[in-house]
Amino acid sequence: MEKTKLIYHTNSYTYECTARVVAVEGDAIALDATVFYPGGGGQMADRGSISWGNGDYEGNVIALSKRNDxxxxxxxxxxxxxxxEVVGTIDWMFRYKMMRTHTALHILCGTIWKEFGVQVTGGQMYPDRARMDFAIDNLDKERIAYIETKINEAVEADYPIRVYTLPREKAFAIPDLVRTKINLLPPMIEEVRIVEIVGLDLQADGGTHVNHTKEVGHIYITKAENKGRINKRLEIVLGEG
Structure with a gap:
């Protein structure tokens, strides 16, 4: 079966595309191209619908998965x-919120790495908030306030965000490319997708992002939790974008 062309990888702002059904399994269809992000890396899957027959037929996409490309x-x-031939259309407002949220987490991760040199131990996005865990022993109120100031300085700096791919060997020659304590990239991946906040952060990543940090809007740190002696969690919410 041919690989699905991942339109969300080349342009996260594309919210609709025409595609062809290449396989059917029960109520699930595989397409030759898609705008639907299937979820992963803590980012929620897209929502939306698929129509065909010049719009006479339509179904809501209730689940997504990626198997063998x-x-x-x-x-x-x-x-x-x-x-x-079908037309896939995502819920753009939800996608854009996920893009802003995902970039916000990269700003948070990049800032904490730059300031304290600690790795990420986990993360998750939700419709209204997100959280990220760090291998750090001290996140007192003063440090949290400092982090919040620094991440919003990065937002206001309006750093551009570049997305590109590199051969695996060349990608892993970059120091600190993987910020998680455990490298989650499967060994069979030959091309590594890179998300770079120019001037702040560079990571291997498969999700969707905005083009400039200012699109994220103000980031509020709303909660801090102790998840172990050297494992702390920060929860964030975004202001209006």
Missing amino acids: VIWHVLDCSPPAVGT
Whole structure:
């Protein structure tokens, strides 16, 4: 089966595309191209719908998965047949919130790495907030206030964000490319996708992001939790973008 062209990897701002059904399994369809991000790395999967027959038929995408470079879209209706031309449309407001949130977490991660040199131990995005865990022993109120000031300085600096790929060997020659304590990149990946906040942060990453840090809006640190002697959690919410 041919690989799915991942339109969200080349342009996170694309919210609709035409594609062809290449396989059907139950209520799930595989397409030759998709705008739907299937979820991963703490980022939630996209929401949206797929229509066909000049819009006469439409189904909501209720689940997404990626298997062997193919994205599967589970519909809440009987799926179209192989060969059918369809139009996939994501919930743009939700996608854009995820883009802003994901970039906010990179700003947080990059700032804490730059200031304290500590790694990430976990992270998760939700519709209304996000959290990230760090291998750090001290996150008192003064330090949290300092971090919040620094991350919002990065937002206001309006750093550009570049997304590109590098051969695996060249990518891993970059110091500190992987910020998690455990390298989660499968060994079979030959090309590594890089997300760079120019002037602040550079990481291997597969999610969707905005083009400039100012798009993120103000970042508020709303909660800090102790998850172990050297494991602390910060929760963030975003202001209006």
